[in-house]
Amino acid sequence: MSKNIRIGVYVCHCGLNIAGVVNVKDAVNYAVSLSGVVIAKDHRYACSDLGQALIKKDIIDYHLDRIVIASCSPRMHESTFRKVLEAADLNPYMLDMVNIREQCSWVHIGEPEKATEKAKDLIRMAVVRSKLLEPLTIKEVKVLRSVLIIGGGIAGMNAALDLANIGFKVYLVEKSETIGGQMTKLDKTFPTMDCSICVEGPKMVDVFRHPNIKVFSMAEVVSMGGFVGNFTVKVKNNPRYVIPENCTGCGECAEACPVEYPNRWEMRLGTRRAISVPFPQVVPLLYTLNKDHCIECYKCVDVCGERRAIDFKQETEEVELNVGAIIVAIGYDFFDPSTLKEYGYGSYRNVISSIEMERLLNAAGPTRGKLFRISDGKFPKRIGFIQCVGSRDERIGQIYCSNACCLNSIKLAIQIKEKHPESEVYIFYNDIRAFGKGFEEVYRKARESWITFVRGIPPEIKEDNTTENLKILVHDQCLGKLVEFEVDLVTLAIGMVPQDSARPLSKVLHIPIDSDGFFLEAHSKIRPVDTHTAGIFLAGTCQGPKNIHESVSQGKAAASSVAALLSKGEIRIESTIAHLDQDLCIGCDLCKEACPYDAVRTENGKSFIMDVLCRGCGVCASSCPEHAITMKHFTDEEVLAQVITAFQG
Amino acid sequence: MSQKIRSLSVNEPLKSTQLDPKFKYEVAKEPGGEGLGYCFQCGKCTATCPIRRVESIYKPRQILRAALLGLREIVLSSDVIWLCATCFSCTERCPQGVKLADVMRAIRNIAVREGYIHPFFQAQGKMISEIGRIFEDDEFINEQRADLGLPPVPIVNLEEFKKILDSTKIKELLASKGSK
């Protein structure tokens, strides 16, 4: 066997990342001595142009048929080196990568000798395995020129518009009654202080009217199958008991409706009718009847009359969509400050959240933009903002910074001072994070407007029983003293938390979420909008807290990634998948139950694997009692050969 | 100056009744005090201040902090605002353009109007109004000056000088209570 086998081994220095610990020359000398190895070389940066050219030339010059590269993680550069093999007319799967950086030099910094021995062992294991490698056929599939976007906030809408403008068919699935997301609740937006709905409203309309975009509101994704380029998605349309084609948006029904219930858009500050819109600029402009609150008096049906837009019998509908790619943009939710008992949110009437302050300052809000205290309707002359509520707090497992609350409180404080120069505004903070373009200027403007910044986070708020004023004792770190402030109103700068639906959706789409509960990107720096599943991308705050401009940038980035993927018309799919030998299959179905991607099917009492659905995770292979399933590129023989040589030395 | 210098004397916890939020506007209105609000408490001024190196109680950053919070009486009556030597190191280094030496002068001017002058400056003022100098001239100084090739200290025309002084109302100012 070994006489046809011609292996080339390349040991990378990775600058000093590897060579600073591992004796690279020693490893190369060792590699040459191994059976089957024709040539072994080291290189300062194997992944560089020069490194790639060298490997390619050697493959041709020395008729190499297997390549072992000892460098970084395959996650970094496996695809880079596979392309080198292809360029030299070698099947790209005749490559094995040995990770002697993350798994060797980086973790054994203090032990260069042992690290070198380990590197040699790893190289020997790869050489042994490489002898068993087999060429795999490369498959290409056609891709659909349509895209599903889940979540119609500012991130999802921007992605939708860009893709629709290129000419892709876009399905935008939005869970709530309207697109627009959390921005529809904001008054002004930092750093430019422009009115939120004025910037966003026209975009919402553009999305809805775009001939290439179909918006599903009150809808959710319930299942997903298929693979990159060819996903099949089921969308459930929840009933709003109003027929879109017949509703003119006149609002007469809401005027007739006698029932009111809390309006989620106004937080604790406003109500809406059982049939209504949450705010005037909703898109689509359709009224929604809430059966949980409706008393079935049918007054709305009477006023709607001939238009016949109200349909009490409307049912949930399911539609199936076929799309080439998916963008997840389901955004964030507000942290619930009542979980932090020390601040009395929910029991002290004059403690509100920042999003409630946002509504109080909004001319279209519940008070028509008038700022007053809930307890007595008086104007609050002294207002305190407490930062990092629900953020950077290990006690409640919220370890991250929520990104927008510093600038948001500063924004609200400036608005208050501009309208009411006689007021005194205090911001209790620990760090002011004004990191974005134009942010520091807003922070400076706040000081120019005489907002008092107090470095120190109050441990609790106490309420004066008679006045309902609030006492805040804080250690002013800059003064080095304890100071007790009395204010008329407190605003808690609440952070961002993942959407409740993030976890269930992650299961439907088979994409992971991170330890904070946000969707996990493939690489935080160089693949920030990709997931580990080809064809599924992320945008906006569902991936982690962001401000608007970052959310928009991600929406546009995800759109460009989708366009790059689908424009080619055809894409290559991974060949390292499971192979099932039906002669050995006893039809026990254990593999079918184990497969997380629904790739195992049964026919005539025997299982078979749908190549395009298989992601090569290997769960089926380890569950099969008959060893009927082989993982291509990771066969039992290959793995066992490595284990044996590891222990035999 | 043998007397012990006291820092901003503050009994904790400070109550909101001790805070006068208007004080910051008052300082900002006083010529030189305009930049107070821009201070973001980085502490470069304190670290660069040559007075701070010999007198650890002097913390210019903390004085601005107290002024911003509105500790009006405590700031105006303190010794520390008189320690600034107006060397302008802080003004040179401040990243926010606060012009701290000017702010400190503005604070002192308010303090004087409120009747707070440090005893040391009171003594100096008394000396000036009596002899027209902040120190008595003696033969020794003139001998030293002669060695350096300088003319003797000129004689002050006390009559004329006092006229000027009277128009500055220094007497009334010196009659005030002095810093606590």
Ligand SMILES: Cc1cc2nc3c(=O)[nH]c(=O)nc-3n(C[C@H](O)[C@H](O)[C@H](O)COP(=O)(O)OP(=O)(O)OC[C@H]3O[C@@H](n4cnc5c(N)ncnc54)[C@H](O)[C@@H]3O)c2cc1C
């Ligand atoms: C109090 C506060 C004030 C802020 N002020 C500013 C500011 O002034 N300037 C600034 O730049 N940033 C500000 N931000 C940040 C800003 O709100 C966000 O950056 C931005 O709204 C995020 O947009 P998004 O599209 O990622 O998410 P979202 O706006 O949350 O949109 C997500 C959309 O997805 C929908 N959805 C959720 N789950 C599902 C599901 N399972 N299926 C389908 N659809 C779903 C939601 O209904 C929503 O419409 C503020 C944040 C807070 C907390």
Ligand code: SF4
């Ligand atoms: S943005 Fe500011 S307030 Fe919000 S969590 Fe981060 S540091 Fe705290």
Ligand code: SF4
């Ligand atoms: S250097 Fe300027 S900004 Fe920094 S503490 Fe001093 S006065 Fe404030």
